[in-house]
Amino acid sequence: MNVSKLLTGVDRDTQRPNSAVLVGRVGALAVALGIGGALGGMTALASADTGDTTAKNTASAAGHAGPARSGSVRSSAAGPSRRAAATAAGRDQDPASVLRSNRPDPDADHPLAAAAAAAKAPRPAATRQSRPITPPPPAAVPAAGVQFAVPAAGTQPLAARAQAAAAGDIRLVGDGTAEHPNGGILWGNGYSWTAQTCPAGGCIGGNGGWVGNGGNGYGGGNGGNASGFGNGGGGGNGILGGKGGNGGSAGLFSGNGGRGGAGSDAVLAGGAGGDGGAGGSVGFLSLFGAGGAGGAGGKGAAGSAAGLIVRIDGGAGGKGGNGGNGGSLGAAGAGGAGGDGRNGGKAGFFGAGGEGGDGGDGGTGGKGGFLGLSPARGGNGGNGGAGGTTDGTAGAAYVANNGSNTVSVIDSAAANPQSEFVLAVGSGPRGVAVNPAGTRVYVANYGSNTVSVIDTSTTARQLGALGTLGTSSGAGGSGGSGGAGAYTTKLAVATIDVGFSPQGIAVNPAGTRVYVANAGSDTVSVIRTDTNTVVGNPIAVGDRPHGIAFNPAGTRVYVANFGSDTVSVINTATNTVVGNPIPVGAFPTGVAVNPAGTRVYVANFNDGTVSVIDTATNSVVGNPIPVGAWPTSVAVNPAGTRVYVTSAAPANVSVIRTDTNTVVGNPIAVGFFPEGVAVNPAGSRAFVTNSDSDTVSVINTATNTVIGNPIAVGSGPWGIAFNPLG
Secondary structure (H helix, E strand, O other), X not given: OOXXXXXXXXXXXXXXXXXXXXXXXXXXXXXXXXXXXXXXXXXXXXXXXOHHHHHXXXXXXXXXXXXXXXXXXXXXXXXXXXXHHHHHHHHHOOHHHHHHHOOXXXXXXXXXXXXXXXXXXXXXXXXXXXXXXOOOOOOOOOOOOOOOOOOOOOOXXXXXXXXXXXXXXXXXXXXXXXXXXXXXXXXXXXXXXXXXXXXXXOEOOOOOOOEOOOXXXXXXXXXXXXXXXXXXXXXXXXXXXXXXXXXXXXXXXXXXXXXXXXXXXOOOXXXXXXXXXXXXXXXXXXXXXXXXXXXXXXXOOOOOOOOOOOOXXXXXXXXXXXXXXXXXXXXXXXXXXXOOOOOOOOEEEOOOXXXXXXXXXXXXXXXXXXXXXXXXXOOOOOOOOOOOOEEEOOOEEEEEEOOOOEEEEEEOOOOOOOEEEEEEOOOOEEEEEEOOOOOEEEEEEOOOOXXXXXXXXXXXXXXXXXXXXXXXXXXXXXXXXXXXXXXXXXXXXXXXXXXXXXXXXXXXXXXXXXXXXXXOXXXXXEEEOOOOEEOXXXXXXXXXXXXXXXXXXXXXXXXXXXXXXXXXXXXXXXXXXXXXXEEOOOOEEEEEEOOOOOEEXXXXXXXXXXXXXXXXXXXXXXXXXXXXXXXXXXXXXOOOOEEEEEEOOOOEEEEEEOOOOEEOOOOEEOOOOEEXXXXXXXXXXXXXXXXXXXXXXXXXXXXXXXXXXXXXXXXXXXXXXXXXXX
């Protein structure tokens, strides 16, 4: 049996010292007092605090750890020649000499062992031989999304390993040091590690002597154990998202268990916090000792924003460590609190925000008092994180694709806008409009005589649940669940029958009514938006109505009658046409109202002109403004200073200055047969649908030039509309 291993062996789960520790150290004391002949087998035990024990504890994850020294440490392998020498030495030597003579050959495994043996001369007892430790390779930089690798509690990375020197290491008294972390056999405190002495973390506190306290661990290392009389060392707090170290056990007869180390907060986005270490328990024969408190769990890290994704969900909080058990007349250690979960990350265009991280569970309180009937309070559970937000429909542009029965959705705010996805609608969609809240999109389906309603609302994120409290009976509280992230709907929720061949469509400023120009019925249908039903009778207008637009007050609707060369004006309070139709140019198609509500601009397809109507008198003012051939649509910028007109035959866009009603600059070339145009809410871009190119062109309104490549959309793009909220 390897007695030296039993001297320092600990149970990794309970942190209690092996029962052989007591026996081994008493035996070592007897040897030191000259009773070596009676306990000759105890010579192996003399290595309890030497390099032999440290090396073996490294493999068993129960030894003490420390930083690699710039000098050297020795590696000791037991050799038969030394055992023979020990027998020959007999009783004629003092106990320390006997112990030294029984140490393994310090150079038995050295590459120069043969030469050293030939030249070896007797050495003073204080002489130490050592060999270098090969330094560890540089730590690899973790890839995005990978949590940093952290030494597990109770383990020793090579960079943080210290072994005792070979000769003269037997110490009966004295505190542990970085080179020799364990305290003396009779008396001495175990060594406590710090950031300066253990920069790599994962260092385990030295064990205390028969009388002495265990040392504190560092960087997630466990606390050292006491032997007979003394307190266990505290576990080191975790680092880089790692677990806290367990507290050391108290002495067999008296002392308090060490506190568990706190788990580290997560480092990378979406990472989980480290669990707290367990508190150390008191010795088996201790009456009054208190168990150590469990360490608190670390906090998770918030999820990252879309586009910078390491992890979009929030990180979970670490679990609190369990409290240590107290003596029969002592207090138990409280369970550690669970760490809080963190908020989910923000999603991008039409995305779903990340889920909030769950809170960590609280640790269980230790048992104390007679028969363990007085447990400590359990730790509180951590709170769950809130769900992430989303950009939702911000910057959305909706394009009705007449030839593919779909609506393309473009993220106009992106650096390189493109169609993000398509939504199926009715047959031959042409007109499209968005309500002021940006939560509904209405599409006029020319081929199926219907209007499709698309829900684009965003459901708000949910807050995380609060963790429950730990109980006085020792049960730990449960961590709260993380909240769901916000998300945006993109679903057709209704199909409404209207008149024949609906083409133009508009929503009133209040968002309560939608007006649809039915080209095949010479009427306008009115839809109630809260019920998605047509209300009242269709309103009769001119022949083949195409374009339709509201004034800013929502009190008037202007309808371009393609077949009768007029514009009808509807009073929305009564849903009746007021006055006579207003004569304009031939085959009026598109219509738009300026933000002030004082002017209406009408594109006359067959004349190649734009007519301007004074809304105060409902009459045309000035002469028609010449533009390109076959103008199809018209849009006014938010400032009311410019009007953009698409002309199909030359495939260009004319820009009208509204204070002079004249075209400025040269026409802007776009794709084939431009059909629709819309200006974004910021007024910085005009988007043009090119029906025969199946693309959308983007115009920089500051320079009136096309920027970027055309955006590919569905077949035969027609109408286009922006989310009014930007």
